[in-house]
Amino acid sequence: MSIHPSSATKINKAPVVIQLDCQRALSITIHWIVSRRSLASISPAIAPQGNSPMLRLAYRINSNQAASWVLIDPKNDTEHIIDRPASPATITQSKGVIHVESPELRAHIEHESSKLIYVRTTLFQDLKIPGGRYEPAGVMISAL
Numbered sequence: 001m002s003i004h005p006s007s008a009t010k011i012n013k014a015p016v017v018i019q020l021d022c023q024r025a026l027s028i029t030i031h032w033i034v035s036r037r038s039l040a041s042i043s044p045a046i047a048p049q050g051n052s053p054m055l056r057l058a059y060r061i062n063s064n065q066a067a068s069w070v071l072i073d074p075k076n077d078t079e080h081i082i083d084r085p086a087s088p089a090t091i092t093q094s095k096g097v098i099h100v101e102s103p104e105l106r107a108h109i110e111h112e113s114s115k116l117i118y119v120r121t122t123l124f125q126d127l128k129i130p131g132g133r134y135e136p137a138g139v140m141i142s143a144l
Contacts, residue, residue, distance in 0.1 A: 002029060006043050009068075012080065012132060015036040021054070024099070025062065025143065026037035026091060026098075026142070026143060026144065027060070027061070027063075027110070027141070027143075027144050028060070028091065028098070028100060028139065028140070028141050029058050029059065029060050029061070029064045029139065029140045030058070030059045030100075030105070030116065030119060030136055030138075030139045031051070031056045031057060031058040031072075031133070031136065031137050031138055031139075032056070032057045032058075032134050032136050032137055033054050033055070033056060033137045034054065034055050034056075034057045034071075035053065035055075035058075035136070036050070036052065036053055036055050037053065038130070039055065039071070039129070040131065042127065042128055042129060042130075043127070043128075044082075046071070046082060046096055047071070047079035047080075048071055048078055048079075049076060050073040050076065051075060052073050052074060052075040054070070054073055054074070054135070055071050055072060055073055055074070056074060057069065057070075057071055057072075058070045058072055059086075059104075059105055059121070059123075059124075060070050060110050061089045061091065061100060061102070062144060063144070066086035066087060066089070067087050067089045067102050067104070067105070068081060068082075068084075068089075069081070069082040069084055069104075069123060070082065082127075084104075085113065085116055087102045087103045087104050088102065088103075089098060089101065089102035089105070090102070092125060093111065094100060096110065096111050096112060097109065097111065098110075098141070104121055104122050104123055104126070105119065105120070105121040105122075105123070106118075106119070106120050106121075107119040107120075107139075109139055109141065114140065114141045116136055116137070116138070116139045119136050
């Protein structure tokens with residue numbers, strides 16, 4: 001068979017998607033900075049004890065594991081896991097961009113620079129944290 005521009009046969013080229021968990025295991029953490037006072041006013045049980053006025057809210061995912069949400073006190077690195085139903089997540093890659101998809105979060109990360117391109121989460125709304133829009137403070141990618 002001949003493939004020629006004038007040929008009636010067309011090649012359907014779908015984007016190539018590589019499942020990263022088949023290639024190598026990854027750990028991805030996306031985090032935001034939130035006010036301890038705001039969290040405590042909404043739900044005292046969710047805000048860990050400590051002196052730091054700001055906390056890191058981190059979304060952690062390791063290949064082949066359920067994702068988790070963690071509050072971290074930056075002064076003493078104390079962690080408090082937010083009790084949420086286990087949510088499976090998928091990590092894929094296409095054209096140098098890592099895609100993370102779960103019921104609670106969708107993100108696109110430039111792999112080479114570990115730069116966050118896009119992120120959207122329902123967690124702030126689910127926890128009834130006021131304010132509407134929260135800019136992420138960063139992302140970290142590491143091989144396991």
